[in-house]
Amino acid sequence: MLPLELLEKLEGSIEEAEHPRELAIDVMFAIQKHYGYLNDEGLNEAARLLNLNPLELEEIATFYDFIYREPVGRFVIHACDGVVCWMCQGGWMCEEGSVIEYLTRKLGVKLGETTPDGLFTVLPSACLGYCDHAPAMLINGVPYGPLTPDKIDAVLEKLKSEPCSLVICR
Numbered sequence: 001m002l003p004l005e006l007l008e009k010l011e012g013s014i015e016e017a018e019h020p021r022e023l024a025i026d027v028m029f030a031i032q033k034h035y036g037y038l039n040d041e042g043l044n045e046a047a048r049l050l051n052l053n054p055l056e057l058e059e060i061a062t063f064y065d066f067i068y069r070e071p072v073g074r075f076v077i078h079a080c081d082g083v084v085c086w087m088c089q090g091g092w093m094c095e096e097g098s099v100i101e102y103l104t105r106k107l108g109v110k111l112g113e114t115t116p117d118g119l120f121t122v123l124p125s126a127c128l129g130y131c132d133h134a135p136a137m138l139i140n141g142v143p144y145g146p147l148t149p150d151k152i153d154a155v156l157e158k159l160k161s162e163p164c165s166l167v168i169c170r
Helices: 004-016 020-035 040-050 054-063 092-096 099-107 149-161
Strands: 075-080 120-125 137-139 142-144
Touching: 004 020, 004 040, 020 040, 020 054, 040 054, 075 099, 099 120, 099 149, 137 149, 142 149
Parallel strands: 075 120
Antiparallel strands: 075 137, 137 142
């Protein structure tokens, strides 16, 4: 069940909208922020609020990379899987593999998994649009690049020791 304050805020936004269905992603994001991911209860609540069929929202949620239908870590790492980020940058990627390979090896998880401490989830993204800083990754909405193994290590260590103040932290 959503907190009354969030429910009233969403209802107010929807009431003011000329076309409420246009708020589908915003509503799902708000509910995701509350639960940490868009669970079935949250999806059904969003559908009820927007007067849509849950399947309509499920189609949007499963298409959009930044709506999580399963639990994720406190920090969600979207590693760019685009061609520019796959190109060898200064030779390190030839030695270490891709950013995705380095992250999964470093964190001891497979793609899509969360570290046992619940801190990090590694997901692929077709392109982050940060090509001028390739190779790149996005963590909770904050872009990082150009990356090297040392820069990745430094970012991960910093996130482990700081309170979460990024875009989608719980």
